Amino acid sequence: MSHNTFGHLFRVTTWGESHGPAIGCVVDGCPSLIPLSEADIQGFMDKRKPGQSKYTTQRREPDQVKILSGVMVDDDGVQKTTGTPISLMVENTDQRSKDYSEIKDRFRPGHADFTYDAKYGIRDYRGGGRSSARETAMRVAAGAVARKVLPGVTIRAALVQVGPHKINRANWDWAEVENNPFFCPDKEAAAFWAEYLDGIRKSGSSIGAVIEVVAEGVPVGLGAPIYGKMDTEIAAALMSINAVKGVEVGNGFEAATLTGEENADEMRMGEDGRPEFLSNNSGGVLGGISSGDPIVARFAVKPTSSILTERKTVTRQGEDVDVMTKGRHDPCVGIRAVPVGEAMVACVLADHFLRNRGQVG
């Protein structure tokens, strides 16, 4: 069985294949009276869309989003949500009519070819079908709506590692993220990566990456213990993105190496008369509930499985063969995962923001 909806009160259902006529999503549960236009969404779509630099796939998709339902222009001329489901659609325009016969019956290593075939008995091999990262475009669209539900919350992400090369955290500058094609907050690292990724790209290879998402301004108290904890749902949301192999919150795997004394986030009363944490090892989540400190999550993306080097595989018919994935691909698919990670965290936060209102106060 497939399952293409996530969220509890802010629910997103996505649909569509890489090479079908369109992809889309339905955002259900968005409160009414929120100003929402296609332009609000398009800005985020543009960050993710392919073909923007030589470091991403050369597929050309304008990714122009249309709102098909759930909004209305009010008496003041402002288009607002009506509380009914918001249907968003993007037409596929650059489904290059290439010959897929070579991969039609060959399971590309690292791709979902073998498992989709085994599970469903039929597989849309054109561009990966439903398993294509193209699906994430609609997550970004949904995330743009989610942000509108979250007044005062800022959700940003950055690429913090490409292959073995991490950024220098001392150089972190959010403004830099807009200045390079990697969403890199470290100017020096970006320069180094440019050269490094050029090599990867030219050799037809690919490389993994790590993305960090930071949400600031999240109110204290969001999260639904025990099985709908904030970190649980962020982990699920990020792990559901194509090619993600690991997720961590706060100091993550490093926490395994620390003592209780080192790891504890101590508290003191702040100047504004409110409790403050003196550190944020927790990544803004304690007991599955937001602490008011920035929520910090990271996720690891494996290298793009489409590469120009031949790999051993088998066919649907059970023959040993070799396969090479020609055509357009991302040398580092982690780059375009940056806006996707932001969007997923935005959706989780919007959901919890709405769920939390059910609390007696």
Added chain:
Amino acid sequence: MSHNTFGHLFRVTTWGESHGPAIGCVVDGCPSLIPLSEADIQGFMDKRKPGQSKYTTQRREPDQVKILSGVMVDDDGVQKTTGTPISLMVENTDQRSKDYSEIKDRFRPGHADFTYDAKYGIRDYRGGGRSSARETAMRVAAGAVARKVLPGVTIRAALVQVGPHKINRANWDWAEVENNPFFCPDKEAAAFWAEYLDGIRKSGSSIGAVIEVVAEGVPVGLGAPIYGKMDTEIAAALMSINAVKGVEVGNGFEAATLTGEENADEMRMGEDGRPEFLSNNSGGVLGGISSGDPIVARFAVKPTSSILTERKTVTRQGEDVDVMTKGRHDPCVGIRAVPVGEAMVACVLADHFLRNRGQVG
């Protein structure tokens, strides 16, 4: 809002506080006609129960599980599931009637005290209440039922890192896991940890850890793309365990450092005429669907937040104070997380095993 149910067709709802009269769970959706006795469950409870070595909390709980519904003795005298909800309960017996006045109004750093208080406005401070790791006893109980739903699947876990000290993977021997109080598969590492953890324990400190769960014999095709992927739901299940800060599947964060050539799991036809993977970087999941190879997941557990060293904090009333957590605690709470990790993976697999039957074949 809290949310204490997980699973879709194999659904588990847990309840209970550390120092209430009992804890329990309801396992709903378990198929009928499966032999199930209290003894089947008790063996797993015993692996997790406290007080079994000096490396875990000295709270003494027999953790004797009772089945209150959902089973019946058939004509052959075998107790079997009937398809109705299985209610499991464990009475709390060692709720030491100590004086909690010291922590009643103080937020212990690293604990969920502050966030529970902020979210709910009231908090069961006795032993952590609902946020206590005691809740995980019922996950283990549910996991024991889940295993019964999974014929031919073996789910095991081991502690692979304590603080900065990792096992030597070349020494991995599953049989060793039963021979030391750490569920460590490396005899040498276990010996080293014994000494290391003695030091941690005596100093009233604590340390983090990493656990690895391996599920063998999982059929190809389990998992529900796009938002109920196998790895997504394993990540959520493991991240929902107390104190977990990171989760990874297959080569996890290491995948970020690899090229596409290195990371690809190549395939060849096996001697039995079935496709085989030549490596398992994927951890048994491709595109969110089980590949037939062992499912491998790891999770990082932070150090126990209860330590004997004073830490800075604030009170509910807004005063700066120091707090120290006396009483019984686990120097490395990661140890007892081993059977919990196994149980969570078992529940996810049972759920997907049942969901997958809805497929046309």
Added chain:
Amino acid sequence: MSHNTFGHLFRVTTWGESHGPAIGCVVDGCPSLIPLSEADIQGFMDKRKPGQSKYTTQRREPDQVKILSGVMVDDDGVQKTTGTPISLMVENTDQRSKDYSEIKDRFRPGHADFTYDAKYGIRDYRGGGRSSARETAMRVAAGAVARKVLPGVTIRAALVQVGPHKINRANWDWAEVENNPFFCPDKEAAAFWAEYLDGIRKSGSSIGAVIEVVAEGVPVGLGAPIYGKMDTEIAAALMSINAVKGVEVGNGFEAATLTGEENADEMRMGEDGRPEFLSNNSGGVLGGISSGDPIVARFAVKPTSSILTERKTVTRQGEDVDVMTKGRHDPCVGIRAVPVGEAMVACVLADHFLRNRGQVG
């Protein structure tokens, strides 16, 4: 697959068989800080419990409810909900150890014997097992908690028809409901029913009934179009009660016979400056959303299937036989469905009350 949870934010999971050691439920999602004691629940349990008059089953069950989790005594000595799951349990005490061999292999007509057997392949024949109306005790317990979530809402029910004998609506007096063993709001009808049901009871027969539930004080705006409408969820909640064959809201089936002019609930501004409906054919629900008028729902309960007259049936082994259900039974199971109907409506309203808070205002 069975499914023993209902509700979305106010979620109730029930468990237990008629002749097992206990029955219970977990109420998850109840907000914190609500005063709640066992006595608050017990009063409603007592209305439903068996053996209170000669018109209901003579099984003797004290139905003493215990709260096992989710509450805590606060500093003022008041026991309040903590926001964590509330586990409620009732021990079965009068599981008469009679000989069930006669019905063990015979499918009693009108009962769920045949279908449970066909679905699950095993069946707890003792007192109907999970399909027994005994399960409804825990709905009443959950409903008592739900009422606490609904300030200013009054939910009452009454028996309005027994067999072909309807009440005279002109005689409706809520106070009368407490004065007779039928929850009948019409004193004259109650007197007539007493005699009528005596005849039914003495002949070992049984009869159907209709119950009406009225919820007053429900705020405008509750309900979740299109598939979580208020009337949709009330219909589901009532239809899920044992032996219910029909549900209607407002004028119900009578609406089929009316013209648009007759059926329209006209409006005028009230003296308090708020819109008022001049009639309530809608039963307080328009477009699936509460209108502010009383919510009115009715449900039909079939006659108890356990009767002292022999009926034709077959055995598990495929033989034609006759069967008669000896032992204790309700001559009109509709009577005890009255508090159950109230409870189910309370749970639906509590759920929607919490869900609705997710609205921008």
Added chain:
Amino acid sequence: MSHNTFGHLFRVTTWGESHGPAIGCVVDGCPSLIPLSEADIQGFMDKRKPGQSKYTTQRREPDQVKILSGVMVDDDGVQKTTGTPISLMVENTDQRSKDYSEIKDRFRPGHADFTYDAKYGIRDYRGGGRSSARETAMRVAAGAVARKVLPGVTIRAALVQVGPHKINRANWDWAEVENNPFFCPDKEAAAFWAEYLDGIRKSGSSIGAVIEVVAEGVPVGLGAPIYGKMDTEIAAALMSINAVKGVEVGNGFEAATLTGEENADEMRMGEDGRPEFLSNNSGGVLGGISSGDPIVARFAVKPTSSILTERKTVTRQGEDVDVMTKGRHDPCVGIRAVPVGEAMVACVLADHFLRNRGQVG
């Protein structure tokens, strides 16, 4: 909060407003390898679409359905489902650009105008927006897919009552349903209704109706006690249709008037060696589980609220006014509810068919 998804494993999410650019749905969880073309769906759309006789609204909509995802042409040239979400869309073409200023601020009695306004604070008044019966077109589309999941099951519906005028059940002939514009199985009743409804239509009035749905060939054992019973979910599905006020299964409200002897469906072994029921008062559901007999459900539809007679109401601004609904409307909206009722039952059955496979056998 709105909620626009139904189903558990066979999940349908609908979106769209009466006068927006399009309406649509996403069918998620449909098994793979099922042949599915637009033509398979279009036949059912055509049964429901407006403007087919003088007894339904004169809005002209071709209701041409498009499949946007979830299918692929296989090697044999047959288009089949792939197991991924099936996105269906119908463009609105006859959104008559009339002047809505008259009803923009007036709450039409019987419509959802007041409650949508109260709940959401904004309302798409053009043709009723989301609360329009136009939404049901997508239920019919989803139902057409559901039928494909149910081999050997026949689901049909008929109009059995218009106003006070019921059919004569002795005349029931399914073939007649295709011969008149009312889906009436009784030729004589159809002739009488034609005249009767002409009078209703010409006077600008409207009238209620009752629809009966019958599903034959349903396997024994479908349904998920206690809260996902077959009859529970059918009741919810039918009550969620616009204008429905009552739902019953089997003998429904009549069961309230019967004795246990009269109501019991006796059993005997059939000639084929399988148990048979000698009557079907239960409507094919016992204990919430399908019995193998035809599933029979009825639902009552209120008269269309749009009528040409002025009714008293109020404005958003709080003034007493009168309102009359000009424009196109259905004199008996129950007629077009016939294919909708069929579709909803098909969806519920498909869902339970898939859920039931999770059973041990």
